[in-house]
Amino acid sequence: MDWILFLVFLGACGAAAATGAMFSPGAWYRGLSKPSWTPPDWVFPVVWTTLYLALAFAGARVAPLEGSAYAMAFWALQIALNTLWTPVFFGLQRMKAGLVVIVLLWLAVAGLLVSLWPLDKIAFLVVAPYLVWVTIAAALNASVLRRNPSA
Protein backbone atom coordinates (compact mmCIF):
# COMPACT_ATOMS: atom_id res chain seq x y z
CA MET A 1 0.00 0.00 0.00
CA ASP A 2 1.06 3.57 -0.74
CA TRP A 3 1.48 5.10 2.72
CA ILE A 4 1.54 8.72 1.54
CA LEU A 5 -1.80 8.12 -0.16
CA PHE A 6 -3.03 6.57 3.10
CA LEU A 7 -1.95 9.70 4.99
CA VAL A 8 -3.79 12.03 2.60
CA PHE A 9 -7.00 10.04 3.09
CA LEU A 10 -6.32 9.94 6.84
CA GLY A 11 -5.96 13.73 6.77
CA ALA A 12 -9.46 13.98 5.31
CA CYS A 13 -10.69 11.78 8.17
CA GLY A 14 -8.77 14.08 10.53
CA ALA A 15 -10.90 17.02 9.37
CA ALA A 16 -14.02 15.03 10.24
CA ALA A 17 -12.50 13.92 13.55
CA ALA A 18 -11.61 17.52 14.44
CA THR A 19 -15.33 18.36 14.55
CA GLY A 20 -15.74 15.78 17.33
CA ALA A 21 -13.07 17.54 19.39
CA MET A 22 -14.25 21.09 18.63
CA PHE A 23 -18.02 20.58 18.82
CA SER A 24 -18.08 18.20 21.75
CA PRO A 25 -21.36 17.18 23.42
CA GLY A 26 -21.87 19.70 26.20
CA ALA A 27 -24.52 20.33 28.83
CA TRP A 28 -27.21 20.55 26.17
CA TYR A 29 -26.63 16.98 24.96
CA ARG A 30 -26.17 15.57 28.47
CA GLY A 31 -29.52 17.05 29.43
CA LEU A 32 -31.42 15.34 26.59
CA SER A 33 -33.54 12.26 27.12
CA LYS A 34 -31.78 9.33 25.43
CA PRO A 35 -32.88 5.77 24.71
CA SER A 36 -31.68 2.93 26.97
CA TRP A 37 -29.53 1.49 24.17
CA THR A 38 -27.42 4.68 23.82
CA PRO A 39 -23.76 3.54 23.80
CA PRO A 40 -21.64 4.87 26.69
CA ASP A 41 -19.66 8.05 25.90
CA TRP A 42 -16.24 6.36 25.71
CA VAL A 43 -17.43 4.13 22.84
CA PHE A 44 -17.80 7.01 20.38
CA PRO A 45 -14.15 8.15 20.04
CA VAL A 46 -12.94 4.53 20.05
CA VAL A 47 -15.31 3.50 17.27
CA TRP A 48 -14.72 6.63 15.21
CA THR A 49 -10.93 6.32 15.43
CA THR A 50 -11.14 2.71 14.26
CA LEU A 51 -13.53 3.61 11.44
CA TYR A 52 -11.37 6.53 10.25
CA LEU A 53 -8.30 4.28 10.08
CA ALA A 54 -10.35 1.69 8.15
CA LEU A 55 -11.65 4.36 5.76
CA ALA A 56 -8.15 5.70 5.03
CA PHE A 57 -6.89 2.14 4.55
CA ALA A 58 -9.73 1.32 2.13
CA GLY A 59 -9.23 4.61 0.27
CA ALA A 60 -5.53 4.00 -0.22
CA ARG A 61 -6.12 0.42 -1.39
CA VAL A 62 -8.83 1.28 -3.87
CA ALA A 63 -7.79 4.68 -5.30
CA PRO A 64 -5.09 3.19 -7.59
CA LEU A 65 -7.42 0.52 -8.98
CA GLU A 66 -9.03 0.76 -12.38
CA GLY A 67 -12.76 1.34 -12.14
CA SER A 68 -12.59 3.09 -8.75
CA ALA A 69 -14.28 6.32 -9.92
CA TYR A 70 -17.56 5.79 -8.04
CA ALA A 71 -15.82 4.47 -4.95
CA MET A 72 -13.75 7.66 -4.87
CA ALA A 73 -16.75 9.91 -5.45
CA PHE A 74 -18.67 8.22 -2.61
CA TRP A 75 -15.57 8.31 -0.40
CA ALA A 76 -15.43 12.09 -0.88
CA LEU A 77 -19.20 12.44 -0.33
CA GLN A 78 -19.20 10.48 2.92
CA ILE A 79 -16.28 12.40 4.44
CA ALA A 80 -17.89 15.76 3.61
CA LEU A 81 -21.23 14.68 5.15
CA ASN A 82 -19.40 13.17 8.12
CA THR A 83 -17.61 16.50 8.70
CA LEU A 84 -20.94 18.34 8.41
CA TRP A 85 -22.96 16.29 10.89
CA THR A 86 -21.20 17.17 14.16
CA PRO A 87 -21.33 20.99 13.77
CA VAL A 88 -25.00 20.76 12.75
CA PHE A 89 -26.03 18.47 15.62
CA PHE A 90 -23.76 19.56 18.49
CA GLY A 91 -22.87 23.04 17.26
CA LEU A 92 -26.23 24.33 16.08
CA GLN A 93 -28.17 21.78 18.16
CA ARG A 94 -30.39 21.22 15.13
CA MET A 95 -31.51 17.62 15.57
CA LYS A 96 -33.83 17.57 12.55
CA ALA A 97 -31.18 18.94 10.16
CA GLY A 98 -28.72 16.52 11.75
CA LEU A 99 -31.06 13.64 10.94
CA VAL A 100 -31.23 14.76 7.28
CA VAL A 101 -27.42 14.90 7.13
CA ILE A 102 -26.95 11.48 8.75
CA VAL A 103 -29.53 9.84 6.45
CA LEU A 104 -27.61 11.28 3.47
CA LEU A 105 -24.39 9.99 5.08
CA TRP A 106 -25.96 6.54 5.38
CA LEU A 107 -26.79 6.61 1.65
CA ALA A 108 -23.24 7.76 0.80
CA VAL A 109 -21.72 4.93 2.84
CA ALA A 110 -24.09 2.44 1.21
CA GLY A 111 -23.00 3.79 -2.20
CA LEU A 112 -19.37 3.44 -1.16
CA LEU A 113 -19.91 -0.19 -0.12
CA VAL A 114 -21.74 -1.05 -3.36
CA SER A 115 -18.80 0.47 -5.28
CA LEU A 116 -16.17 -1.33 -3.20
CA TRP A 117 -17.68 -4.81 -3.48
CA PRO A 118 -16.61 -5.58 -7.08
CA LEU A 119 -13.26 -3.76 -6.63
CA ASP A 120 -11.73 -5.07 -3.44
CA LYS A 121 -13.34 -7.43 -0.91
CA ILE A 122 -10.93 -6.43 1.86
CA ALA A 123 -11.77 -2.74 1.47
CA PHE A 124 -15.46 -3.70 1.50
CA LEU A 125 -15.05 -5.69 4.72
CA VAL A 126 -13.18 -2.99 6.63
CA VAL A 127 -15.73 -0.32 5.61
CA ALA A 128 -18.84 -2.46 6.26
CA PRO A 129 -18.86 -1.78 10.05
CA TYR A 130 -19.07 1.94 9.22
CA LEU A 131 -22.56 1.38 7.77
CA VAL A 132 -23.59 -0.48 10.93
CA TRP A 133 -22.30 2.37 13.09
CA VAL A 134 -23.97 5.09 10.98
CA THR A 135 -27.21 3.10 11.24
CA ILE A 136 -26.91 3.15 15.05
CA ALA A 137 -25.94 6.85 15.05
CA ALA A 138 -28.88 7.72 12.77
CA ALA A 139 -31.28 5.74 14.97
CA LEU A 140 -29.90 7.56 18.02
CA ASN A 141 -30.32 10.93 16.30
CA ALA A 142 -33.91 10.04 15.37
CA SER A 143 -34.70 8.74 18.85
CA VAL A 144 -33.27 11.79 20.61
CA LEU A 145 -35.24 14.03 18.26
CA ARG A 146 -38.46 12.17 19.05
CA ARG A 147 -37.87 12.07 22.81
CA ASN A 148 -37.04 15.76 23.12
CA PRO A 149 -39.68 17.58 21.09
CA SER A 150 -39.07 20.89 22.83
CA ALA A 151 -35.23 20.90 22.88
Added chain:
Amino acid sequence: MDWILFLVFLGACGAAAATGAMFSPGAWYRGLSKPSWTPPDWVFPVVWTTLYLALAFAGARVAPLEGSAYAMAFWALQIALNTLWTPVFFGLQRMKAGLVVIVLLWLAVAGLLVSLWPLDKIAFLVVAPYLVWVTIAAALNASVLRRNPSA
Protein backbone atom coordinates in the same frame (compact mmCIF):
# COMPACT_ATOMS: atom_id res chain seq x y z
CA MET B 1 -18.65 12.94 -18.89
CA ASP B 2 -20.51 10.65 -16.50
CA TRP B 3 -23.25 12.88 -15.08
CA ILE B 4 -24.14 10.60 -12.17
CA LEU B 5 -20.51 10.72 -11.09
CA PHE B 6 -20.66 14.52 -11.45
CA LEU B 7 -23.73 14.61 -9.18
CA VAL B 8 -22.04 12.51 -6.47
CA PHE B 9 -19.07 14.91 -6.44
CA LEU B 10 -21.50 17.84 -6.51
CA GLY B 11 -23.27 16.33 -3.51
CA ALA B 12 -19.98 16.42 -1.59
CA CYS B 13 -19.68 20.09 -2.54
CA GLY B 14 -23.27 20.54 -1.36
CA ALA B 15 -22.25 19.39 2.12
CA ALA B 16 -19.55 22.07 2.16
CA ALA B 17 -21.99 24.65 0.75
CA ALA B 18 -24.56 23.80 3.42
CA THR B 19 -22.16 25.10 6.09
CA GLY B 20 -22.28 28.51 4.39
CA ALA B 21 -26.06 28.58 4.69
CA MET B 22 -26.22 27.20 8.23
CA PHE B 23 -23.27 29.03 9.79
CA SER B 24 -23.80 32.37 8.10
CA PRO B 25 -21.81 35.46 9.10
CA GLY B 26 -23.88 37.14 11.77
CA ALA B 27 -23.53 40.22 13.96
CA TRP B 28 -20.17 38.99 15.29
CA TYR B 29 -18.56 38.95 11.82
CA ARG B 30 -20.16 42.21 10.74
CA GLY B 31 -18.74 43.87 13.85
CA LEU B 32 -15.15 42.82 13.12
CA SER B 33 -12.59 45.20 11.65
CA LYS B 34 -11.84 44.06 8.09
CA PRO B 35 -9.20 45.12 5.57
CA SER B 36 -10.14 47.54 2.76
CA TRP B 37 -9.71 44.81 0.15
CA THR B 38 -12.40 42.56 1.70
CA PRO B 39 -14.68 41.46 -1.18
CA PRO B 40 -18.33 42.58 -0.87
CA ASP B 41 -20.68 40.03 0.70
CA TRP B 42 -22.46 39.08 -2.52
CA VAL B 43 -19.18 37.89 -4.08
CA PHE B 44 -18.77 34.95 -1.68
CA PRO B 45 -21.80 32.80 -2.66
CA VAL B 46 -21.25 33.58 -6.36
CA VAL B 47 -17.60 32.54 -6.26
CA TRP B 48 -18.23 29.47 -4.11
CA THR B 49 -21.07 28.23 -6.33
CA THR B 50 -18.84 28.57 -9.40
CA LEU B 51 -15.94 26.84 -7.67
CA TYR B 52 -18.11 23.96 -6.44
CA LEU B 53 -19.41 23.35 -9.96
CA ALA B 54 -15.83 23.43 -11.26
CA LEU B 55 -14.69 21.01 -8.56
CA ALA B 56 -17.47 18.52 -9.33
CA PHE B 57 -16.73 18.83 -13.05
CA ALA B 58 -12.99 18.21 -12.49
CA GLY B 59 -13.72 15.30 -10.14
CA ALA B 60 -16.02 13.60 -12.64
CA ARG B 61 -13.51 14.09 -15.49
CA VAL B 62 -10.52 12.78 -13.57
CA ALA B 63 -11.94 9.98 -11.37
CA PRO B 64 -12.17 7.45 -14.24
CA LEU B 65 -8.60 8.14 -15.45
CA GLU B 66 -5.73 5.82 -14.73
CA GLY B 67 -3.28 7.33 -12.25
CA SER B 68 -5.89 9.53 -10.54
CA ALA B 69 -5.31 8.11 -7.03
CA TYR B 70 -3.60 11.21 -5.59
CA ALA B 71 -6.00 13.58 -7.32
CA MET B 72 -8.90 11.70 -5.70
CA ALA B 73 -7.23 11.66 -2.27
CA PHE B 74 -6.60 15.42 -2.43
CA TRP B 75 -10.11 16.00 -3.76
CA ALA B 76 -11.50 14.25 -0.66
CA LEU B 77 -9.10 16.10 1.65
CA GLN B 78 -10.01 19.54 0.30
CA ILE B 79 -13.77 18.98 0.55
CA ALA B 80 -13.48 17.77 4.15
CA LEU B 81 -11.35 20.79 5.14
CA ASN B 82 -13.65 23.09 3.20
CA THR B 83 -16.65 21.71 5.14
CA LEU B 84 -14.74 22.16 8.40
CA TRP B 85 -13.69 25.79 7.96
CA THR B 86 -17.07 27.55 8.11
CA PRO B 87 -18.32 25.96 11.37
CA VAL B 88 -14.93 26.65 12.99
CA PHE B 89 -14.73 30.28 11.87
CA PHE B 90 -18.36 31.42 11.89
CA GLY B 91 -19.80 28.81 14.26
CA LEU B 92 -17.18 28.72 17.00
CA GLN B 93 -15.77 32.15 16.05
CA ARG B 94 -12.30 30.68 16.43
CA MET B 95 -10.24 32.74 14.00
CA LYS B 96 -6.90 31.13 14.88
CA ALA B 97 -8.19 27.58 14.44
CA GLY B 98 -9.90 28.78 11.24
CA LEU B 99 -6.55 30.01 9.95
CA VAL B 100 -4.97 26.60 10.63
CA VAL B 101 -7.81 24.89 8.74
CA ILE B 102 -7.62 27.24 5.75
CA VAL B 103 -3.82 26.90 5.48
CA LEU B 104 -4.30 23.12 5.41
CA LEU B 105 -7.04 23.63 2.81
CA TRP B 106 -4.61 25.71 0.72
CA LEU B 107 -2.08 22.86 0.86
CA ALA B 108 -4.75 20.31 -0.10
CA VAL B 109 -5.83 22.39 -3.11
CA ALA B 110 -2.19 22.83 -4.13
CA GLY B 111 -1.77 19.05 -3.87
CA LEU B 112 -4.89 18.59 -5.97
CA LEU B 113 -3.56 20.93 -8.68
CA VAL B 114 -0.16 19.22 -8.74
CA SER B 115 -1.96 15.89 -9.18
CA LEU B 116 -4.31 17.21 -11.88
CA TRP B 117 -1.62 18.78 -14.08
CA PRO B 118 -0.24 15.56 -15.62
CA LEU B 119 -3.72 13.96 -15.78
CA ASP B 120 -6.00 16.50 -17.39
CA LYS B 121 -5.17 20.11 -18.30
CA ILE B 122 -8.83 21.15 -18.46
CA ALA B 123 -9.49 19.88 -14.93
CA PHE B 124 -6.34 21.71 -13.81
CA LEU B 125 -7.52 24.96 -15.39
CA VAL B 126 -11.01 24.90 -13.90
CA VAL B 127 -9.66 24.14 -10.41
CA ALA B 128 -6.79 26.69 -10.54
CA PRO B 129 -9.03 29.68 -9.58
CA TYR B 130 -9.94 27.76 -6.40
CA LEU B 131 -6.34 28.13 -5.18
CA VAL B 132 -6.46 31.87 -5.93
CA TRP B 133 -9.70 32.20 -3.97
CA VAL B 134 -8.46 30.15 -1.00
CA THR B 135 -5.36 32.36 -0.97
CA ILE B 136 -7.60 35.45 -0.71
CA ALA B 137 -9.81 33.78 1.91
CA ALA B 138 -6.77 32.72 3.97
CA ALA B 139 -5.32 36.25 3.76
CA LEU B 140 -8.68 37.64 4.88
CA ASN B 141 -8.83 35.19 7.79
CA ALA B 142 -5.27 36.15 8.81
CA SER B 143 -5.98 39.87 8.47
CA VAL B 144 -9.21 39.72 10.47
CA LEU B 145 -7.40 37.74 13.17
CA ARG B 146 -4.63 40.37 13.35
CA ARG B 147 -7.01 43.36 13.33
CA ASN B 148 -9.28 41.99 16.06
CA PRO B 149 -6.96 40.70 18.76
CA SER B 150 -9.66 40.79 21.43
CA ALA B 151 -12.56 39.26 19.44
